[in-house]
Amino acid sequence: MTPALPEMMIFSHLCNPQVVTGAEKALIRMALELARFFRCTLVVPQDGAIAFQARAAGIETVVLNVPLAVGMYLSSPRVREEIGQLQRRPEWRRLLALLRRRRPAWVLVNTCVHPLPALAARRLGIPVIWCLNETMADTPHRRLATGIIAAHADRIVALSPSTLAVFPPEALIGRSAVLPPYIDRNELNPDLWPAARAELRSRLGWDEGARVVGFLAATIYGNKGLRELMQAFIALAARNPASRLLVAGSPADPVYYEACRKMAAVAGCGDRIAWLPYTDRIDLVVPAVDVVAVPSLIPEGFGMTALEGLCFEKPVVAFASGGLLDILTATGNAEFLVPVGDSVALAASLEALLADDARRVEIARQGAAMAEAVFGPAAYRAR
Numbered sequence: 009m010t011p012a013l014p015e016m017m018i019f020s021h022l023c024n025p026q027v028v029t030g031a032e033k034a035l036i037r038m039a040l041e042l043a044r045f046f047r048c049t050l051v052v053p054q055d056g057a058i059a060f061q062a063r064a065a066g067i068e069t070v071v072l073n074v075p076l077a078v079g080m081y082l083s084s085p086r087v088r089e090e091i092g093q094l095q096r097r098p099e100w101r102r103l104l105a106l107l108r109r110r111r112p113a114w115v116l117v118n119t120c121v122h123p124l125p126a127l128a129a130r131r132l133g134i135p136v137i138w139c140l141n142e143t144m145a146d147t148p149h150r151r152l153a154t155g156i157i158a159a160h161a162d163r164i165v166a167l168s169p170s171t172l173a174v175f176p177p178e179a180l181i182g183r184s185a186v187l188p189p190y191i192d193r194n195e196l197n198p199d200l201w202p203a204a205r206a207e208l209r210s211r212l213g214w215d216e217g218a219r220v221v222g223f224l225a226a227t228i229y230g231n232k233g234l235r236e237l238m239q240a241f242i243a244l245a246a247r248n249p250a251s252r253l254l255v256a257g258s259p260a261d262p263v264y265y266e267a268c269r270k271m272a273a274v275a276g277c278g279d280r281i282a283w284l285p286y287t288d289r290i291d292l293v294v295p296a297v298d299v300v301a302v303p304s305l306i307p308e309g310f311g312m313t314a315l316e317g318l319c320f321e322k323p324v325v326a327f328a329s330g331g332l333l334d335i336l337t338a339t340g341n342a343e344f345l346v347p348v349g350d351s352v353a354l355a356a357s358l359e360a361l362l363a364d365d366a367r368r369v370e371i372a373r374q375g376a377a378m379a380e381a382v383f384g385p386a387a388y389r390a391r
Contacts, residue, residue, distance in 0.1 A: 014113035016046035019125040021076055021118055023052035023059050027226045027258055027286050030312035031141040032058045034167060034189035035118045038139070040065055041388070042116075049112070051125070057288070072106060075099055076121045080157075081142060083150035091123055091156070103128045117161075120144055120153065126160040137163045139187075140171045142309040143330050150174060167310040168331035188310060188335075190388035191319045193380060201295040201320070208296040212254075212282045219362040220252045222297030222322070224313055226286055227260035233303030233327065233349075235264070238271045240303075240355035244362075245277040251362060256293050258286040294320040298368065299361050302326040303354060311335055318379035321372040325357045339378035341371070 018039050022032055036058045039048050043065065050062045053073040062069050075094045079087035094100060107115070107128055115129035116137045126136045138161035144153055157164060158179040165187050166172035172186055214220065221241060225232045234255065241253045253272075259265035272278040287293060294300070300317030302308075307330025314335050317324040326332040328345035336345050344361075346353035361368050381387065 013045065013047040015049060015110065016042055016114045016116055017049045017051060017107070017110060017112040017125075018042070018116045019051045019074065019118060019122055020058065021053070021074075021122040023054050023056035024226075025054075025056045026288075028057045028288055029226045030308075030310060031119055033312055034141060034310065035139070036061050037189055038116075038187075039067060043067055046114070049110070051106075070106070072102060073099060074103055074122065074124050077123050078121055080120045080123060080153045081144055083145040083147040083153050085147075085149040085152065087149070087152050087156065091127070094124060095127070100124060100128070104132070107132050107134060120157065123156060123160070126157075130160045135162045136160055137165060140164065140166045140309065143171050143307040144174050146174075151176070154179065168334045170307060170330045170334055171309045185391070187388070187391055188331075188383055189312065189315075190383050190385050191315055191379070192385050193319050193376075196316075196319060197291045200291060204292045205295040208293065212252075212296075214252055214282075214296075217250055218252045219248065219250045220254055220297040220299075221358055221362070222254045222294060222300045222317070223256070223303075224290065224293065224300070224316075225257035228255075228257040228265055229259075229261040230264050231304065231306045232257075233305045234268045235271070236305070236327075236349060236351045236354065237301050237303045238268050239351035240301075240358060241281070242272065242275040242277060243352070243355040244359050245275075245280055248359060248362060251280065251359075253281045254284065254293070254297055255281065256284040256286065290316060291320075294322065297322060299358055300324045301354070301358065302332055304329070304332060305349060306330070308332050315379060315383055318375045321376040323361050323368055323371045323375060325354065325361070327354075335383075338382050339375055341375055341378075 020035055042048055049068045051070045051072050052059045059069045077090050079090040114135050115125055117126045118139050119141050126138055129136050138157050144150055154175045164184045167188050169186055223237055244251050272281050300322045302314045310331035314324045314326055314332055325344045327348040329348050336342055346357055
């Protein structure tokens with residue numbers, strides 16, 4: 009008789025109905041891998057896309073809306089008081105009741121802003137794995153937040169070296185690991201790329217002579233750097249009549265989004281930009297572009313869009329910080345990192361890639377091969 013697998017209860021801080029963030033993508037992939045060794049249960053704040061994916065893969069889901077502590081990410085001086093207030097809410101009692109009833113072998117907590125499951129598990133003597141997707145804000149009080157994680161986690165797992173670097177070295181001895189997410193290239197449907205490219209370009213009125221920069225984000229707001237990319241593209245468009253820009257994502261900040269659109273209209277290049285809504289079928293969008301831009305203004309914990317761009321055989325240009333720096337350096341693309349917020353340097357790097365077709369194709373080929381070697385399924389399982 010095959011012994012029952014131990015239960016791992018995985019707590020997601022998000023479960024969006026349609027938009028799937030990079031953190032959610034990383035978590036569901038991790039859950040699918042862990043399901044080989046554990047009886048996984050995914051706990052989500054509401055039903056949504058990753059819950060549907062989990063159930064389709066045979067993973068049980070539980071809906072429990074556990075409140076978040078944003079002060080953990082902001083490295084707030086009052087983060088302990090914030091958590092204390094959350095523990096006085098009825099959701100805290102429901103969380104404790106769930107863990108007492110199930111008594112999982114492990115609790116896995118996703119992101120720094122989700123401390124309550126870790127605190128509850130620790131109180132009940134349940135081991136905790138705390139997975140970090142983001143780089144906590146650099147303030148004089150950051151050690152308060154990292155100290156809370158260190159005090160309640162048996163294992164600390166980060167998506168990138170930059171994410172782990174915020175901790176004092178002594179807090180990580182013997183219990184930390186860097187485990188970046190992986191992408192299985194076959195799941196991106198490479199056989200469909202030529203047809204997807206032709207179809208979308210035809211729909212947008214762009215032939216193969218167009219040189220297209222792609223910007224993709226699940227949600228678009230100020231820190232994603234679209235304004236800085238617009239500044240770069242306006243300069244690029246003035247020098248390269250074949251240049252185009254494709255923007256795909258949901259506007260989390262409609263005022264900011266419309267301000268970016270207005271910038272292009274005022275500059276006279278609005279007709280060279282396509283604005284598309286978010287879609288989880290990125291395999292129907294990314295093939296149409298020639299270069300992917302990831303101009304994040306804050307240190308990304310990882311930067312899934314950059315890795316996806318490389319896997320689609322596209323050169324990636326990004327601002328040099330956080331996980332984006334880690335990804336492009338690890339894949340031999342450090343030359344396409346530009347200073348954070350520098351739209352002039354961003355324009356220059358994009359222009360150089362768009363101007364040399366042979367070099368761009370070779371860089372894309374090499375980048376895809378390195379992405380597979382460093383961030384493919386085999387590399388993930390070896391870690």
